[in-house]
Amino acid sequence: MGSSSSSRNKIPNAQELMDQTGFSSAHLLRLYDRFECLDRDNRGYLSPDDFEAVGGLAMNPIGGRIIDAFFSSGQDTVDFSSFVRILAHFRPTDRNRNKEGTQQELPNSRTRKLKFAFQLYDLDRDGKISREELLQVLRAMLGLQVTEEQLQSIAERAIQEADLDKDDAISFDEFKKSLEKVDIDTKMSIGFLK
Amino acid sequence: MELFFNPFDNLVCILLGISFTVWFTLLLVFIIVPAIFGVSFGIRRLYMKTLLKVFEWATLRIERGAKEKNHLLYKPYSNAIIAKEPTSLEEEIKEIRRSGSNKDLDSATEFELSDIFYFARRGVESIMDDEVTKRFSAEELESWNLLTRSNYNFHYISLRLTVLWGLGLLIRYGFLLPLRVTLAFTGVGLLVFLTSVVGLLPNGRMKNFLSEKVHLMCYRICVRALTAIITYHDSENKPKNGGICVANHTSPIDVIILASDGCYAMVGQIHGGLMGVIQRSMVKACPHIWFERSEVKDRHLVAKRLSDHVEDKSKLPILIFPEGTCINNTSVMMFKKGSFEIGATVYPVAIKYDPRFGDAFWNSSKFGMVSYLLRMMSSWAIVCSVWYLPPMSREEGEDAVQFANRVKAAIARQGGLVDLLWDGGLKRAKVKDTFKEEQQKLYSKMLVDGLIQSWAPLTD
Numbered sequence: 001m002g003s004s005s006s007s008r009n010k011i012p013n014a015q016e017l018m019d020q021t022g023f024s025s026a027h028l029l030r031l032y033d034r035f036e037c038l039d040r041d042n043r044g045y046l047s048p049d050d051f052e053a054v055g056g057l058a059m060n061p062i063g064g065r066i067i068d069a070f071f072s073s074g075q076d077t078v079d080f081s082s083f084v085r086i087l088a089h090f091r092p093t094d095r096n097r098n099k100e101g102t103q104q105e106l107p108n109s110r111t112r113k114l115k116f117a118f119q120l121y122d123l124d125r126d127g128k129i130s131r132e133e134l135l136q137v138l139r140a141m142l143g144l145q146v147t148e149e150q151l152q153s154i155a156e157r158a159i160q161e162a163d164l165d166k167d168d169a170i171s172f173d174e175f176k177k178s179l180e181k182v183d184i185d186t187k188m189s190i191g192f193l194k
Numbered sequence: 195m196e197l198f199f200n201p202f203d204n205l206v207c208i209l210l211g212i213s214f215t216v217w218f219t220l221l222l223v224f225i226i227v228p229a230i231f232g233v234s235f236g237i238r239r240l241y242m243k244t245l246l247k248v249f250e251w252a253t254l255r256i257e258r259g260a261k262e263k264n265h266l267l268y269k270p271y272s273n274a275i276i277a278k279e280p281t282s283l284e285e286e287i288k289e290i291r292r293s294g295s296n297k298d299l300d301s302a303t304e305f306e307l308s309d310i311f312y313f314a315r316r317g318v319e320s321i322m323d324d325e326v327t328k329r330f331s332a333e334e335l336e337s338w339n340l341l342t343r344s345n346y347n348f349h350y351i352s353l354r355l356t357v358l359w360g361l362g363l364l365i366r367y368g369f370l371l372p373l374r375v376t377l378a379f380t381g382v383g384l385l386v387f388l389t390s391v392v393g394l395l396p397n398g399r400m401k402n403f404l405s406e407k408v409h410l411m412c413y414r415i416c417v418r419a420l421t422a423i424i425t426y427h428d429s430e431n432k433p434k435n436g437g438i439c440v441a442n443h444t445s446p447i448d449v450i451i452l453a454s455d456g457c458y459a460m461v462g463q464i465h466g467g468l469m470g471v472i473q474r475s476m477v478k479a480c481p482h483i484w485f486e487r488s489e490v491k492d493r494h495l496v497a498k499r500l501s502d503h504v505e506d507k508s509k510l511p512i513l514i515f516p517e518g519t520c521i522n523n524t525s526v527m528m529f530k531k532g533s534f535e536i537g538a539t540v541y542p543v544a545i546k547y548d549p550r551f552g553d554a555f556w557n558s559s560k561f562g563m564v565s566y567l568l569r570m571m572s573s574w575a576i577v578c579s580v581w582y583l584p585p586m587s588r589e590e591g592e593d594a595v596q597f598a599n600r601v602k603a604a605i606a607r608q609g610g611l612v613d614l615l616w617d618g619g620l621k622r623a624k625v626k627d628t629f630k631e632e633q634q635k636l637y638s639k640m641l642v643d644g645l646i647q648s649w650a651p652l653t654d
Contacts (some may be wrong), residue, residue: 034322056320059630061637062310066317090318120310138305141313142641143634154305154641162307170307179308187311190319 017081021088022106027192031087035080045077046070061141065120072119089116092189111176113188118175128169131155225377229414238423238575242551245574248358249550255355305641366572374419374571381415382468386475388412393478402508405479406457413454422576424451431582432456433511433541436504438533441543442605443515444523445556446563447570448545451578458513459483459503463490481509497536504538511541516598522555523547525612526605529598539585542601544609548577581608 011032038050048067057063070078070086088107121129121137134155162170162178388408395401433439461483473484489495503509516529547554552573556566583604588597606613
């Protein structure tokens, strides 16, 4: 009948995904619809140009880096489960989770969120944000609105503040430390509707 | 001697002959003749009311079924997955920093590592739900209209409902679809034939009169071929000669809907095949504006032909869809300014489809024209409202873009649609860099002010 309805049966490994990401089945369905909508050629996976077609992302100064975050493992296609796993980083932290639990760490834990943000800075994935990488991100966020000197001084200040072991780069632990008071949960979370 | 036909065959032939005649007569009396004269028996409205009652019942059954099983229904009430907060860049970044440091925030607006959170979040939000892409997928419904294509809650359908659905399937595909296809062929065939005939007459009042009648009649047959139930509002504002009629665009059916109530000169590219045949014969009866593929790119040529047509007061008003592409009827996107530069009076028209009966939106990336038409013809009905808005002209000191936006706002308001700034072409093309620059400007403004403040002591 040519129906385009989606049902839980269409999503591969739905239960597994729900357990690993913490999304409810209703959310998963919605995300699947969204995935299909972005996948304009109906190939079953997304490629970088599908992301680039999203208006809000194209006008985001670090849009390119966010897209890279989806393709981090060197492949150039994203299937639905990888798509959902990345988006799961932005779920609000579940406050009433069993803290002693032997459950695996969910993508939306504080550490995982910080790791995601860290990787937006750390392009070559060597575990450190070098001065060069910081300059690149700043350039992306500020465009041509600031001069080279202004950019250098901003980067200099940021590294001085965060770099504790004075190796002229910011490691993940230093990154975590400098942001320890920031309310990551609210700022790196997206309000999902019930 | 052998008999060629035995009595049984004879009987079957007679029965077939009778049923065919009866069917054809019914068709003629109830559909084609009213179409010719523009009269309506009201059958379609009765049909519409009955359908609505059935749909309500169906939805209630599903909800009841879900409640029994104690599950949450997948409620397609809105297209939103997430709640977006409308805070500005500056507010958000200050918020992030406030929670992260003990410094007095108003004076220390310098770069912090946490600033990236804002951009990351906004970016991922737009991946999940952005204003533009969601306008290009079909609108979601609250009640179920017995079409599989718009149902998400399969597991809650009871036996009774399945039977009803099956019946609906039978009626739609077994009865309505063949009927509509016949009508469609009749309508199109008559259009081609009669316009060619009228085209043989010499130019003059008679020809115009006949061409008008012929066009109206054929479009009305096509309207019945789709079982379109249209309500026209404010017909006193109907477009007049020498004007340009602009409307929001949801599907190719918009043309049929508007043209069955008034005569317009169409604008478009010449296609090959059946469309081309129809176009060529239409232009024999009255002047339409068809462009060759090569001419479409030349904006000056297009503008010249349009303004020539408009200046000749004996020619029909032009029908244009300035969005340039089909939108899903929940919003109106940016109007291309070409038709607003010509300087003629603009007659805006708002078209709003009622999605309860069948989704009329043509998602050209998902369905081709033929499968789209088949979907349309196997839906229950197409119900829509057309509002003719009062004519508008470009005012002193207003440029084409502002004028276009003014018209767009009026159409959106009347049709109850969201007025968006985005370009429909974004569906295919990439966003212009100016939007990105805006974001960069806002952010840098925050930082640079802070920088200047921190540098000030050094320059003393």
